[in-house]
Amino acid sequence: MPELPEVEIAARNIRAWAEGKRIVRVETDPRAVRIFRPGDRAAFARALSGARLARVDRRGKHLLVTLEDRRGRPVGLWSHLGMTGKWVLREGADPAPAHARVRLWLDDGRALHYLDPRLFGRQRVVPRADFAALPEVAALGPDPVHDGIDPGLLAGRLGATRRAVKVALLDQSILAGVGNIHASESLFAARIDPRRRGGDLSLPEVRVLARAIAASLRRGIEMQEGPEIAYVEEPGAPNPFRVYARERERCPRCREAEIRRIVQAQRSTFFCPRCQGTPVARGRARRA
């Protein structure tokens, strides 16, 4: 599933492929009606036909594409990759890739394709490119790559929640862009039990966690660098992660315990019960 690194690569790719180019034709897949909701396919195509792609931004897992319509007025494209979405570039003569839901034909003869087998993604036209007016964007917390992670701020946000720290990290209003993979990987790197309450972490622990999140996302971006992102869930895809989707494998750090999988808020969490043991007594002492 896309997290900040995959969406960052998508933003860089679209920037390199299409910035400054004009969209001469828009095609949409009639089977993909749901990705355009609450808009519809016809309005989507109408709004983007003839527009010039002016800039591509990313906030958390959200792609924010600013275009200029034929009269030079700004119009926005909000693109969320959902669970299986990706943008790719194809030459005009190439056959359409499987699961292409949107095709933006550019004035250089090439086409940007939005692929989405499972249709959990979203593509929406944003009037005047006023992305801040979208509730999905307005609710986002700091972006770890654009804004950095302020440990004091993060500690404050975690301190205000009774949820387990792993569950809190998936809350996009706390940090925008962290998903299931990088939450598990960061907590492993920081040696923090994912089941501990967010509010029970000490400031030094949050500092370590903040560094671990930043490093995990940076590494994710480096791994995904290239013309097409790959998801670990795809058949045959390699798993470059240390604990994610490695249930019952030996821990790569202590080499003693086996990685465990538990379910928190309906999502899988992977961790090493030995390296990430709960320091109960110390945790209580800190709070006293």
Ligand SMILES: [Zn+2]
């Ligand atoms: Zn371990």
